[in-house]
Amino acid sequence: MGNRMLALSAAALMLFAVPSAFGQIGSASGNSPLMLSAEDDAPQRPSTGQTQGNDNQLTVNPITGQTTAFASNYKPLTNDQRWKLCFKQSYWSVGAYFGPLFAALALDQATGTPKQWGGGFRGYGRRVASRVASGDLVQNSIQFPAAALLKEDVRYIAANQHGFERRLEHAILYSFLTYNSQGQTTLNVANIGGYYGAAAISTLWLPGHQNVASYTLSNGSESMALSVPVNILQEFWPEISRTVLHHRSSP
Numbered sequence: 001m002g003n004r005m006l007a008l009s010a011a012a013l014m015l016f017a018v019p020s021a022f023g024q025i026g027s028a029s030g031n032s033p034l035m036l037s038a039e040d041d042a043p044q045r046p047s048t049g050q051t052q053g054n055d056n057q058l059t060v061n062p063i064t065g066q067t068t069a070f071a072s073n074y075k076p077l078t079n080d081q082r083w084k085l086c087f088k089q090s091y092w093s094v095g096a097y098f099g100p101l102f103a104a105l106a107l108d109q110a111t112g113t114p115k116q117w118g119g120g121f122r123g124y125g126r127r128v129a130s131r132v133a134s135g136d137l138v139q140n141s142i143q144f145p146a147a148a149l150l151k152e153d154v155r156y157i158a159a160n161q162h163g164f165e166r167r168l169e170h171a172i173l174y175s176f177l178t179y180n181s182q183g184q185t186t187l188n189v190a191n192i193g194g195y196y197g198a199a200a201i202s203t204l205w206l207p208g209h210q211n212v213a214s215y216t217l218s219n220g221s222e223s224m225a226l227s228v229p230v231n232i233l234q235e236f237w238p239e240i241s242r243t244v245l246h247h248r249s250s251p
Helices: 002-027 079-090 095-109 120-150 164-173 189-202 212-235 237-249
Strands: 068-070 156-158 177-179 185-187
Touching (some): 079 095, 079 120, 095 120, 120 189, 156 177, 156 212, 185 189, 189 212
């Protein structure tokens, strides 16, 4: 368990370091998009016409596997958009598979968990399959119907605030919160339930004897902890993507 938590911390630090690294790159030219003070303006958000009335708001981040809704011009998903997004986040996007590949490598393969699956490509393949099944299939199968029933948004709600620190705090809070259909902040019950429900169901195929209650608590809590740096990355993704494109176009 100690090695697993150490690997989880390392994975979180790696994800959190990404925006910091891009901030350092940008600072060399004196215009880092991430080096924001409390007085700086928040990054420019798309207008309503750009994000609503089309499927741009269903774009899945290739790294985090998430989709963003902007608090500045929030509109809830329609039922049709909700199920399209479920399909994209579960099957039809790069982000649907990057997360399981990364988690299986950093959290499972690195610690040899479960040990019965051994090492090498065969063991890694089993761990990836397990992560895809529990994360993309089971978790989303719990989260999306529950969110539809509870009128909760399944997207990450980006901050409508100024400054790096305020946006960082927002990203941490919205690892546990979301909007309801009226655009009001609410506990993200469907998402939290998805994490713990997927952990419980995954004990059906994991080798060895698993104490369902203990494994559900530990693995579900690990997934919740990892969602914090993932949401931080999602919050600052517009700056990161612009920085990457800027440096690619530089001579």
